[in-house]
Amino acid sequence: MNIPDDLLYTQDHEWGRIEDGTLRVGITDYAATELGDIVFVEFVEKGSHVAKGEAFGTIESVKAVSEVYAPASGTVTQINEPLADTPELLNQDCYGDAWMVVIEMDDPSEVKDLMDAPAYEEFLAQEAK
Amino acid sequence: MRTVLYDEHVRLGAKIVDFHGWEMPVWYSGIKDEHMATRTAAGLFDASHMGELFVSGQDCASFLDRILTRQIAPMKPGKVLYTFFLNDKGGIIDDLTVYCITPGIRYMLCVNASNTENDLAWIRSQNQENSIIEDRSPGTALLALQGPDSARILGDCLKFDLDSLRYFTFAELESSGYGRLLISKTGYTGAGGVEIFLQADHAPRLWRCLIDAGAVPCGLGARDTLRLEMGYPLHGNDIDEGTTPLEAHLDFAVDMDKPHFIGREALAEQLHKGLGRRLSGVELLDKGVPRQGFLCLKDDEQVGVITSGSISPVLGRGIALAYLDSSFQYGEEIAVEVRSKQLRAVVKKPPFVSGTLSK
Numbered sequence: 001m002n003i004p005d006d007l008l009y010t011q012d013h014e015w016g017r018i019e020d021g022t023l024r025v026g027i028t029d030y031a032a033t034e035l036g037d038i039v040f041v042e043f044v045e046k047g048s049h050v051a052k053g054e055a056f057g058t059i060e061s062v063k064a065v066s067e068v069y070a071p072a073s074g075t076v077t078q079i080n081e082p083l084a085d086t087p088e089l090l091n092q093d094c095y096g097d098a099w100m101v102v103i104e105m106d107d108p109s110e111v112k113d114l115m116d117a118p119a120y121e122e123f124l125a126q127e128a129k
Numbered sequence: 130m131r132t133v134l135y136d137e138h139v140r141l142g143a144k145i146v147d148f149h150g151w152e153m154p155v156w157y158s159g160i161k162d163e164h165m166a167t168r169t170a171a172g173l174f175d176a177s178h179m180g181e182l183f184v185s186g187q188d189c190a191s192f193l194d195r196i197l198t199r200q201i202a203p204m205k206p207g208k209v210l211y212t213f214f215l216n217d218k219g220g221i222i223d224d225l226t227v228y229c230i231t232p233g234i235r236y237m238l239c240v241n242a243s244n245t246e247n248d249l250a251w252i253r254s255q256n257q258e259n260s261i262i263e264d265r266s267p268g269t270a271l272l273a274l275q276g277p278d279s280a281r282i283l284g285d286c287l288k289f290d291l292d293s294l295r296y297f298t299f300a301e302l303e304s305s306g307y308g309r310l311l312i313s314k315t316g317y318t319g320a321g322g323v324e325i326f327l328q329a330d331h332a333p334r335l336w337r338c339l340i341d342a343g344a345v346p347c348g349l350g351a352r353d354t355l356r357l358e359m360g361y362p363l364h365g366n367d368i369d370e371g372t373t374p375l376e377a378h379l380d381f382a383v384d385m386d387k388p389h390f391i392g393r394e395a396l397a398e399q400l401h402k403g404l405g406r407r408l409s410g411v412e413l414l415d416k417g418v419p420r421q422g423f424l425c426l427k428d429d430e431q432v433g434v435i436t437s438g439s440i441s442p443v444l445g446r447g448i449a450l451a452y453l454d455s456s457f458q459y460g461e462e463i464a465v466e467v468r469s470k471q472l473r474a475v476v477k478k479p480p481f482v483s484g485t486l487s488k
Contacts, residue, residue, distance in 0.1 A: 036144070036350070037161045039440040040418050058468070060418045062160045062439055063350055084416065091159070 001124065002029040004095055008071065008111055009120035015095065016071040021108055023072055026099045027059070027090065030124055035061040038090040041083050043101055048076050052110055056101060059090065070103060072110040078102035132177035133270050133329040137336055141346050149243035151178045154348035164354050164442040166345035167320050168486045171278035173336065173344035174352055176271040180245030181326065183265055185235040188258035193236060196255050196391055197227065198374065198383040201236070204229035209297045209315055211382050213374055214251060215392025219399060220370035221377070223248050224362070226315060228299055237311075237326075239271070241364050255391070270332030272325045274344055275355075277485045279322035283312075285342040286335065291323065307331040317352060319359035319484030354439050357448060360410050360479020366421060367408060367436040367450050375399055376452065377408045406452040410477035411435065411465065413447035417472045419465050425451050426464040426471060432457065435465065443482040447472075450479070 007015040013031035017024040032038065043057035050056045055067040056076060079101050083089060089098040105111070115123060130151050138145065143154030154175065156163060166172050184193060193201040199212040208229045214222040223244040228237040240248045249264055256262060274282060280291035287304055289312060294300055299313035311326040327335060340346060353363070362368045368377045375383070375396055383396065413419060419438030424431050438449030449465070457463070459478045464471040 036156055037159050040416060060440075062354060062442075063155065065418070065420070088161075 001033075001121075002095070003117045003121050003124075005117045007095070008114035008116060009123075010069065010071045010114060011123065012069045014068055014071050016111065016114060018108070018111060019102075021105060022077065023074070023103045023105055023111065024099050025056075025068075025071060025101050025103060027068060027094055028120075029094055031066075032091050032094045035059065035064055035066060036091075037062050038087045041087045041090070041100070043079050044076055046076055046079050050074065050076060050103065059087070068100065071114055072103060072105045073107065074103040074105040076101050077104045130178070132175055133332050134175045134177060134336055137333055138175065138346075143346075143348060146349070148178070148349060151242060153178065154346070156348040156350045157346050160348070160350035160354060161442045163345060163347035163351035165486075167276045167318055167347060167351060167355055168443065168482075168484070169277070169488045171274060171276035171282055171322065171344045172318070172320070172347035172351065173339050174273040174275065174347050175336070176273050176324065177269070177329070177332065178242035179271050180238075180240040180242060180248065180264070180266040181269045181271075182238045182240060182245075182249065182252070183235065183263040184238065184252070184260050185263075186258070186260040187234075189236065189260040190233045192256060192258035192260045193227065194387065194390065196252060198387075198390055198392070199227075200384050200387055201227065201229075202233065204232060206230065206232055207298045207300065209299055209313055211297075213379075213382060214248060215374070215390070215396075216370055217391055217395065219373040219375075219392040219395030221364065221368045221372060221374060222251055222370060224364050224368060224379075224382075226313075228311070228313065230301075239326075243365065268329050270327055270329045272327070272332065272336060272339065273316055273318075273322070274325065274339055275316045275318040275322035276320045278343060282339055282342040282344055283323065286338040287312075294323075307335045317361060318355040319361070319480060320355065321485060353437075354442055357437055357439055357450070358441050358443060358480060358482045359484060360450065360481065362408065362450065363437055372408075372452075373399060376404055376406055404455045406433065407455045408436070408450055409433075409453045409457065409459075410479040410481060411438075411449040411451045411453075411463070411474050412444070412477045412481060413449075413465060413472055413474045414462075415472040415474075417447050417465070417467045419447045419449035419467065419474075423449075424466045425453060425474070426466055432463060441481055443486065447474075448481050
């Protein structure tokens with residue numbers, strides 16, 4: 001399972017990357033693998049405000065529907081628009097080209113609640129039990 | 130419960146899910162890849178969880194003719210029919226295939242895994258002819274080899290000539306190494322190929338041989354998307370004891386010329402009164418995935434409900450089966466409500482795609 005060192009993680013299997021007070025958000029390799037072939041994505045509109053833990057979109061695989069949740073509160077300033085036409089990219093490059101949104105955080109200190117890579121790895125190991 | 134091939138699935142890295150109490154592979158590499166492999170080459174499915182019931186004895190053809198919707202007595206040896214057990218309201222207890230082994234003497238019924246116990250209880254309760262009813266499911270494996278490359282792979286592994294069989298017929302043969310096989314030119318994918326019944330203890334070796342010869346192992350996920358592209362119903366989703374074969378658009382598998390079978394009167398009445406709803410295909414024009422339970426709308430009024438839905442890997446579009454008011458015509462535009470949004474869709478006559486595709 002690929003868990004990059006430079007990212008932060010939620011218990012719902014989203015990742016976040018801090019970039020100058022903004023947070024780039026995607027789903028983890030674990031989430032993409034568990035869902036299987038992802039065939040549909042839909043996000044809130046650009047400019048929407050989302051609260052930490054609130055759903056900012058929906059992803060669907062052939063078999064399942066899953067919501068994606070904001071790792072921190074803030075305004076969605078960017079959306080990965082091409083993903084709507086190439087949802088399969090989430091299964092191929094979830095930490096790269098298949099990022100989902102960028103959130104301008106209300107309070108950047110909120111990220112302290114997120115897990116670092118070793119903590120997320122430990123969390124996955126506990127979940128598997 | 131596990132089939133005899135469970136260890137093979139684990140070794141191949143399958144994601145295992147619970148399917149009506151069976152631990153079954155939902156996919157190995159991914160549903161889309163497996164789906165396309167079946168349409169363009171060959172897919173291999175473990176269907177060993179399905180039930181095999183044998184009915185034999187002097188009056189067994191008249192018994193089966195009473196409890197099934199098609200003509201059993203005229204069946205020739207080696208013939209397969211798709212048919213139903215109905216209750217007296219015409220509701221579908223199960224859909225199944227009947228194999229004529231010895232006309233008038235011995236038949237095999239292949240039934241849905243999750244209905245096997247219920248089916249057995251039903252046919253035992255109806256057995257006034259004192260036919261002999263045996264459940265051979267536990268010792269029997271079923272491998273479905275589907276797709277345009279099936280003939281070559283069968284030749285490689287079993288020296289069997291698939292062209293010698295017509296669609297919906299079967300052959301029994303004594304193989305070297307895999308025991309006695311029943312090879313049936315049937316399937317649940319529309320891609321052509323066979324279903325092979327064999328003694329469970331031989332199944333892992335035949336499974337490996339077929340994969341070595343090029344068949345791609347496929348899970349229940351691809352089995353579902355493949356059957357949905359063809360518009361084949363799934364019992365428990367699209368058909369059940371509350372739906373009749375006429376409503377499900379499966380008239381071809383009901384012989385109303387037969388003077389009596391359980392459920393016939395209810396069907397005759399339904400034909401007389403007219404059908405309120407019919408199972409139809411629905412193809413989304415907008416992006417989205419229709420799912421079981423989603424509503425179909427016309428001018429904001431509910432006109433139907435989806436019983437199976439997914440994305441078609443071939444079309445890259447949402448497809449579904451839905452019970453719609455019988456007034457709807459093919460080609461008519463409707464809406465499907467997905468998470469309180471209305472997506473544009475069109476009523477279609479399945480199949481949604483052609484069963485085989487070139488690579």
